[in-house]
Amino acid sequence: MGARITGWASAVPPTVVTNADLEARLDTNDAWITERTGIRARHVGGVTSALTVESGRRAMAMAGVDPASVDLLVLSTTTPDQVVPATSSSVHHELGLSGAAFDLNAACAGFVYALVVADSLLGSGFRRALVIGSDALSAITDQQDRSTAVLFADGAGALVVEGGGPEPLLLAQDLGVDGSAARLIYSDRGGYMVMEGREVYRRAVRIVVESVGRVLEQAKVKLDDIAVFAPHQANLRIIEAVNARLGFPMEKTAVVLDRTGNTSSGSIPLALVAAAEQGRLRDGDLVLLSGFGAGMTWASAIARWGAPPGRPA
Template sequence: MIGKAAGPPISITGLGAYAPDRVLTNDELSTIVDTTDEWIMERTGIRERRIAAPEQALTDLALPAAHAALDGAGVAARDIDLLLCATVTPDMMFPTSSALLADMLGAEDAAACDLLAGCTGFMYALAQAYGMIAAGLAGRALVVGGDVLSRILDWTDRSTLVLFGDGAGAVVLEKVDRPGFLGFELGADGGGGVHLSLPGSGSRHIEDATGNGYVQMNGREVFKFATRVLVSSAQAVLDRCDASVDDVDVYIPHQANVRIMDHAAQKLGIPRERMVVNVDRYGNTSSGSIPLALADAQAQDRLKEGDLVLMTGMGAGLTWGSALMEWTR
């Protein structure tokens, strides 16, 4: 599904991020599973990741990120009338984390729902928030992406344990008087869903003693999928918006693995210096990946007025999605 923005200018007016205090290094991981810092760095580019404290759930990570986004936009929680939370690790199945977060913030009567699209969830939530604002169904939206993946990992499985971390990010979307989002591209391939799954998490399979309550991943197939769709999705939204890779000032791919990210940038022809990389410090934070990278880019003063920003994600589903926007401050 490809869409070119046709409604009023809508953009991000505030953003924030939060990562837990605990840092888990590769050297520490080598005392848990059979691995080394060199092995992990060579294959993933990840040096460390953050791990939530035992008492922290998703909303505990999302709350400070949301406060920072609201502060950045200069609005109060009561001014939000739509709250979307992209996650695969909600506090619980219901009530939704979005509803709980709205209550914590004081976003009274805001429409709130969770959105699950794997690591692509934040991209789907951005597109949904944009569409609802453009249609007049919402005036101002708070979009949160975050996960506590450490709770659904098998801590004896080297293939997944080294990849993931915990974190959350949030953005405020609203109408602006300058160009903002220019287009979106979203897609899914359920036929490949078996390659990245959490089997014991729903009504199809109840968790049992075989370990089906943990993330299960066919790394080779996911790598092939990721290197393909990060390129095709990005190119599709650029084409739809009559833009080229030469126009892209800031490239923010899903922070899954440096090898995947470098491959996508090279195939697209985007210089590495235009790509935002923080996977080395956070690992793959799933729905939190792109908003955390956005917040890092802003903190490093890499987002300038008028910059063309390309965001591209992929994840379980299998899903993918891209957004192209002109940055406004």
């Protein structure tokens, strides 16, 4: 059973916080943040459901699909609007979708988890899916804590994936978790994000390199065959270290973190959508996705990029 990407869009809240803004109220500075992370600005003050609705609506408009014909919403989020019910239920209602909707929490690896889950459900009866990664980390980040406030922010990205057709959406996938590292990044109920940055950094590079190696082998694909690599947007130094070990060029890597910060579930689709909007992705291109995050979770996949119906790119 094949499946195909036919629409995409992203959304960020309007409020931008630059490094200069942070410098004015925290014991930090632009040089430290830029050198250590590559982040220069980020969007904050968002609400997960609103970002999800905005990105989802625009992705469906691009694909030219009637919302009522979308019978599956898989929403990856770590920052649901409330504990119960799932944020996907209000989004489902607001967008006028049909069928099933649920939230999935695999932190910054969540979007790739969501894509894999949606693909598998499209292979078992669902017809058309919205797959959205959306987070408002600013709501669970202590804006007075320089170790996290410089990093975490808000954003969402959505894909429309339609079942059917001859080609599979995913050529390979690798999902995993190491729960023994659960306290390296956490936010207890009602609390702020806490992170052991150094240890997360060290593990992230290793996890992503190994996981990417597994999907390349599974798909029997060479790095040269990958048009765009969209890694989790946590830290430019992590992305550069991963690419150096893999031998993959930065020119073919999608980077938006300089202007978005780390938006967790939003990060990989924000990077993918930006690459598509820059004309770096054509119908049939292979994209490599890889995320890691709280859990610690990881997820990589090799997917085939698509195009809106009747508009091959």
